[in-house]
Amino acid sequence: MKLYGSTTSPYVRRIRIMLSSTEHEFLNLQIFSGADRDLLASRNPTLKVPCLEDDGRVIFDSRLIYRYLAEKLGHTGLSWEEENQLTLIDAANDSFVQLMLLKRSDFDISQDKMYYRLQNERIEAVLGALSEQVDAGGLSGWAYPEICLYTMIDWVLFRELHNMKAYPQLLAFHEKHHHRIEVTATDPRN
Numbered sequence: 124m125k126l127y128g129s130t131t132s133p134y135v136r137r138i139r140i141m142l143s144s145t146e147h148e149f150l151n152l153q154i155f156s157g158a159d160r161d162l163l164a165s166r167n168p169t170l171k172v173p174c175l176e177d178d179g180r181v182i183f184d185s186r187l188i189y190r191y192l193a194e195k196l197g198h199t200g201l202s203w204e205e206e207n208q209l210t211l212i213d214a215a216n217d218s219f220v221q222l223m224l225l226k227r228s229d230f231d232i233s234q235d236k237m238y239y240r241l242q243n244e245r246i247e248a249v250l251g252a253l254s255e256q257v258d259a260g261g262l263s264g265w266a267y268p269e270i271c272l273y274t275m276i277d278w279v280l281f282r283e284l285h286n287m288k289a290y291p292q293l294l295a296f297h298e299k300h301h302h303r304i305e306v307t308a309t310d311p312r313n
Contacts, residue, residue, distance in 0.1 A: 124142075124145070124146070124147040124148065124175065124176070124177040125147065125148045125149075125150060125175070125176040125177070126138060126139065126142065126147055126148070126149050126150065126173055126174075126175055127150045127152060127162070127163060127166055127167070127172060127173060127174040127175070127176070128149070128150070128151070128152065128154075128172040128173040128174070129151060129152055129153070129154050129172055130151050130309070130311050131278070131281075131311040132154075132172050132173065132278075133216055133271075133274040133275050133277070133278035134171075134172065134173055134185040134216070134274075135172050135173040135185070136274045136277075136278070136309050136311070137185055137189075137267070137270050137271050137274045138173050138175070138185055138188050138189070138192075139305075139309045140270050140274070140305045140306065140309055141189065141192060141267065141270065142192070143304075143305035143308065143309075145192075145196065150162075152172065154170075154172055166181055167181065167183050168183075169183055169184075171183070171184075173185050173188060174188075175188045175191065175192075177191075177195075186209065186213070189267055193267075201267065201268070205266070205267070205268045208253075208256070208261075208262065208268040208271075208272075209267075209268055209271060211249045211252055211253055212249070212253070212268070212271045212272050212275055213271075214245055214249050215245065215246050215249035215250060215253075215275065216271075216275045216278075218242040218243075218245045218246050218249075219246065219275070219278075219279060219282075219284050219285070221242055222239070222242050222243075222284070223282060223284060225239075246285065250285075250287075250289075250290050250293065251290075253272065253290075253293060254290045254292040254293055255292075257292040257293060257295075257296050258292045262296065265300065265303070269296075269300070272293075272296065273296070273297060273300050273306065276293055276294075276296070276297045277297060277301075277306075277310075278311070280297070281311055281312060
């Protein structure tokens, strides 16, 4: 089993955490240029990470990789509530990624432009909804939705993409899981 990705991607990190006790090879790629980009393109035409290669199959997306691995490893499938939680997390994560890529491409994302406004609106709505869920006792274990929430929050903090002080429940959630061995082993800061 080979996992293609980068150490800084929150989408890759969630799968790395999930695979922490499963034998696999992790290929840390420089995904934006050079030979690593060519390797990624040869495996995944979306040119996105993560990508999993196993038993002659190549799976292109973290959500699908999770489903594949859950089935293969005998994990319980996700409930509809957990699927909705993942939709929220992925929506905010996708918006953060888009804004970061635009900023790295020298766009001024502080301008009052519809695209930037919509991304920020989605981020705030999702962070608010996730904060409410955590405050109400949801996302209290350490299953795949919690792993995804943790990796998103940690990535946002690592990249300094958003001031999270308005979401103390999410910061407390982050702190609660910060010292897990699989979290420290996949920390992009190392």
